[in-house]
Amino acid sequence: MTAGSEERSVSSEERSAAQAEIGRMRHRIDEIDEQIVGLLAERTAAVRILTEHKTDEDAVRSTDRVRQVLARVEMLAERHDMPPQIARETYRSLIDQLTTMQLERLAQRRGTPA
């Protein structure tokens, strides 16, 4: 007996209905991505403005603030019934990139390499 041989066969109608649903959901995902990237661009612009008021690396890294943001997005994810670790890891990666961006800007203002 081969793996999966007990599964009932799927009709071609079911297969094409499944394909249609996948196509609809991918279209929806593309629309959501457009909103997400737009919001991320706004968030990045806000971080760029705030960066201009930071004068040292500790201020750029703001570890207490990072902890606060990560805890908050986990809480928000739970409220929206999504796995909190997805929100946490997504923001961890976002904040890492934004920290690098800020360190580069700080170095540029100081006239030294990051």
Ligand SMILES: O=C(O)C(=O)C[C@]1(C(=O)O)C=C[C@H](O)C=C1
């Ligand atoms: O709040 C700050 O000071 C930021 O620089 C923004 C931000 C964030 O993306 O939320 C980015 C880097 C860390 O320093 C902390 C938080």
